[in-house]
Amino acid sequence: MYGGNYALEQQSLKKPAYLYEIDFMRLFFILGVLFNHVINQFTANMVSDPTNTEYKLLSVSLIVHFTRMGFMFMTGVVLTLNYYHRHDWLTFYRKRFNGSIWPYLIWNALLLVVTIIVGETTQNTKSIFSWSGFGQQFVNIILHGSNFYMYYMLIIMQLYLIFPALMWLFHHWSTYHKRILIISFFIQLVELIIAKYVLPHVDTSNWIYWIKNYDINVFSYQFYFIFGTFTILHYHEITDWISKRIKFLLPTTILAAIGTVVYFCWYDRIVLGLTEGRSVSPHQPYTLIYAILVIVIILWVGQHYAMWYKNGMPKWLSSVVKNGARVSFGMYLDQTIGLLILDETLQHIHVSNTTMLFLIPLGYAFVVAISFGIAWFCYKVRPFGFLIGRPNWHPFKRAKKSKSSIKTTAKIGYDINTR
Template sequence: MNNHNPKSYLYEVDLMRLIFISGVLINHVTTAYAHNMQHGTLSRSLLEMSHLSLHFTRFGFMFITGLVLVHHYQQNPGSPWSFWYRRARRVGIPYLFWNAALFLPKIFYLNHHLNWSQYFSGLRLILIHGNQFYMYFLFVIIQFYLLFPLFIRWWRTINRQWLVLSISFILQLAFLFWIKYWLPGIDRSNWPFFFRSYGMNVFTYQFYFIFGAFTASNYQKFTQIWLQWHRWIYIITIILAVGTLGLFNYNQEILALSLSRSELIHQPYLLIYSIFIISTTWLLGHSYVNRANRTIKKYVHLGAQYSFGVYLTQTIPLMMLYGILDLINLPAWIILLLLPIGYLFVWLFTFGLSGILSKYKFTSYLVGLSIWNRQQKNKVYQ
C-alpha cells in the first residue's frame, strides 16, 4: 500500500502551507476593505465577487493535515495517548491561550471594564464552539486529532483506497448540494450545535482528510498522475477560478441568495475547484523542490513553520486594520488601491510576531512550535 519512506520529509508541503496561509490572509484582508466601502460601488462588488476564488484555503489545510499525519503514522500508528499528548501541546495550548487572550480586550471593549463573570462564562462558550477569532479551523482539527488514532487503524486495513476516495467524494458532493439547496429551508433552531453549525463539524470536511490520506499512501503513483496531466490541471484550475465569478452572479441574480449565502464556502462547485487548486499547489511545490536553491528552501521552510502562528495571531493586525480603515474617508476606488499596503502590513505583522514568539522557549508553545521541534526540523536544511 505504501510506496515511499514514511519518515521522509515532504518538502512540497512547505510551499503549500505558505500559499494557503497567504490565501487566508488575503481573504480576511479583502473582507476588511470591503467592509469599509460603500454598498453598490464597483470596488466593493469586485472584492465580494473575488471571495469565492479564495475559498480553498480551509480545505487545503485539511488536505495537508490528512496528508502529513498519514504520511508519518501509517507504518506505526503508536499509542493514542502519545499522539494526543503531542497534539494537545502543539494545538491545545495555543487554542486555549489565544481564545483567552483575545477575548479579554473584547469584553473590555463591550463593557468599558472587565466583567470577569461575563468573561469566564463567555470564554467557556467560545472554547466549546470555536466560533471566535478565526478559531473554527483549530476547532475542526482538534476533532480530527481525537479521531485520528481510530482513523489511521481503519485506513491501514483498506485495500481498495480508490473506491473509498470515490465514495467519499460522492458523499461530499451530495452533502454540499443538500447544504446549498435544501438546508436553508429547514428550521435548525432546536438542533444540537454540531448539526446546526455544520461548518464546525469535522465530518463536513471528511473528503479533504481522506484525499490527504490517499495522497500520502499513494504518494509516488499519485504524483506521477499529477505530473503527467500538469498542463491540464493548471488550465482547468484557472478556468474554475474565473468561473467563481459566474458562480457568485448565479447565486445573486438567479437564486437571489443573500451575500453571505452567495459567498458560502460549502458549495458543490467549490469542491471541484478546491480539488484542482490543491493539485495545482502540490505541482507548484513539486516544481519548487526540484528547482529552488538551498537558500530559498530554507526561507520557505521557515515561513511554513511560522504559518500556524500566523493563523493564530492574524486577529491582532486585522482588528488594527479595521480600526485604521474606519478612520479613512476616501472613495471606494482609492481604498481598493490601498489594499496591497494593508495586506503587506498584515502579512509582515503576523509573520514577524510568529517569528518572535517562536524564538523563546515559553512563547514558542503559544504558536505551536517548541524550540526543540523547530531545531529538529531545521536539520533538514543544514
C-alpha cells in the same frame, strides 16, 4: 490496485525523505487564508457606491476561497506522513491535545481581552464584547469556535479524536484506497448539496449546535483529510498523474477560478436569490470541484519548487519559505491581532472605495508581517513557543534527561505544527 507502487510508497514513509514542496504548500495556503480574511476587512469597511465596488471585490474574492480546504488537505498530509506507521495513540493524543488545547484557550482569552480593550478605547460600536460579560463570552467562544477564526482548532481537535480510526481504515483496506477516496468524495458532495439546497429550508433551531453549524463539524471536511492521506500514501503515483495531465488541468483550473465569479454573481445571487453570506460560503458543490483542482495545481507547483530548491534556489528565498512554513500554524492563531489593527485603521481613514482597492496590497503585507512577526517571536523566545504549538522550553524534560544516560534520536518527518 496500487500493488507494487503502494508497497514502495509505504517503505518510503517509514523513513520519509524531506519533502520541500510541503513547506511551500503550507506557506502558500496560510498566505491564502490571510489574504481572504484581509479582503473581508476591506469589504466590511467599504460604503455603497454607484459602481458596486464592494460587490465586485466580494465576487472576485471567491477565487481564493479554496484556501480553507487546502489547509484541511495539508493537515491530512502531514498527520499521515507522521503517524501512519506510529500507532502509540495514547502518546498521540497527549501530544496533539497538549499542542492544541492550551493555544486554543490562551489565544481565545488573549484576543477577547484585546478586542474589549480596543473596543472601549476607540469606542467601536461594532464591538460585541464587554468586561461585564467576559466569563460567559469566553465560555461561548471556546465551545463554539465562533470568533477569531478559531473554528479550525475545533475541527482539528475533532480530527485528532477520529484519526486513529482513519489510519485503521487505510491499513485495513490497504488495497482499496481509491475506493475509499471515491466514496469519501460522493459523501462530501451529498453533504454539500444538503447544506446548500436543503438545510436553509429546514427549522434547525432545536438541533445540536455541532450539527446545524456545520462550519465547525469535522465531517464537513472529511474528504479533504482523506484526500491528503491518500495523496501522501500514493505520492509518486499522484504526482506522475498530475504531470501527465497538467496541460489539461491548468487551463481547467483557471476557467474554474473565473467560474467562481459567475457562480456567485449569477447563479447564487440571481437564480437562487441567496444572501451574500450564503453565496460566499465555501460549503457548495462547485467549491468542492474547484478546491480539488487548485490543490492539485499547487501540489504540481510545489514539486517544481522542490526541484528549484535542489538545483540552486537563492538561500534567502528558501529561508523565507522554510521559516514561514515553520510558523504557519502560529500565523493562523495570531492573525486576528493584525486584522484587528487593520480594521481599526480602515475605520478611521475615510477614503473612497477605489482608494481602498489600491490599499489592499499594503493592508495584506501589514497583516502578513504582523502575523509572522508574532509567530516568529514565539518560536524563537522561550517559553512562548507553546502559544504556536511549538514548545521551546522543556524544563522537566531537561531535568529528566540529565539524570539519564539513554540517548534519544530526533524524529523524522513532518508534524502539523512543526517541521
